[in-house]
Amino acid sequence: MPSRLVGHVPVLLDDVVALLKPRDGGLYVDGTFGCGGYSKALLASAVCNVVAIDRDPHARGSAEKMKAGHGGRFDFIGGSFGAMDSHLRARGVNRVDGGIVLDLGVSSTQLDDASRGFSFRHDGPLDMRMETAGLDAKSFVNQASEKELAGVIRGYGEERRALSVARAIVAARKEQPISRTRELATIIRRVVKKSADGLDPATRTFQALRVHINNELDELASGLAAAE
Ligand SMILES: C[S@@+](CC[C@H](N)C(=O)[O-])C[C@H]1O[C@@H](n2cnc3c(N)ncnc32)[C@H](O)[C@@H]1O
Incomplete structure (x- = not known):
């Protein structure tokens, strides 16, 4: 080290x-x-x-x-x-x-800074933008359709309960907008059980949202093409 x-x-x-x-x-x-x-x-x-x-x-x-x-x-x-x-x-x-x-991915410095909103471990505004500009996670979580949410959560997080998570998000945001990381984690934990390996039920959904918000797969494709 x-x-x-x-x-x-x-x-x-x-x-x-x-x-x-x-x-x-x-x-x-x-x-x-x-x-x-x-x-x-x-x-x-x-x-x-x-x-x-x-x-x-x-x-x-x-x-x-x-x-x-x-x-x-x-x-x-x-x-x-x-x-x-x-x-x-x-x-x-x-x-x-x-x-x-x-x-690739997010740094521990970004994860540990609650104000960046990447982590369900530290309560903070639901943000997740590496660039601190553009669409944030709060806007996406509160505005995307159930289908779009489920697609992102399944596609980028490989969450088997993606549709249940999307439904739970849509139901919760009818009561009030979801604006904090801990609020979102609580909503997810109601519908996803802790896995045998102890992974927090919110892990896959948070990863999926981060990948989507930061357009990480397109970035990787462009970066690899440029590197050739
Ligand atoms: C895993 S950390 C890298 C840590 C680094 N190797 C170090 O020693 O500190 C990923 C970093 O890449 C940045 N990053 C992620 N995607 C990026 C992209 N498409 N373009 C530029 N920077 C990006 C993040 O902001 C973050 O700072």
Whole structure:
């Protein structure tokens, strides 16, 4: 585990460095900067250059610190990796000769910040946007049709009780809008039983909503196409 890394503790760090084998002078893209664990490891492995991307404006603080520590070897782009082609071209980068790394999903820093609304463990506003702009989870949960809700919950969360969860959401929001993560988790727990492995019944639905709100699968498809 890298020392002095505050916030998210990246997994697979050693495997990523072993696979990429960073070399002096190479250019690497860290498409999911987060708290910078991958960028930091790449920069420490060789005298290489790293361009990092993150769509979450909160990542900029850590990126500025990394920039200060690595001078011209590190650059940060606020945006999504799905658009990395155009982001990189706008910086005059036409070829990435080292490699591209994506550490997908949500960071523990995002999960643990109740105000971001990603987690059923910490009560907060039902938000779930990595970019802090666009449609939030509250709008989707309160406005989508039962069919649309069930489709998202089944498709992105593989929740077998997706239709029951969607029905419970639609019934609950008739009483009052669902606006907090804990409210939503309580509604889900009424219709989904705890599984034998102890997984919280809200896990799959929360994952599905996060993937939908952040358009994560389309982002991945665009990111992979750009990386080819
Ligand atoms: C699992 S964390 C990465 C953690 C990072 N490897 C570290 O060491 O801290 C995922 C990060 O990717 C960002 N992210 C997710 N999807 C993204 C996308 N499509 N474009 C840019 N950033 C994205 C999130 O905002 C989050 O900060």
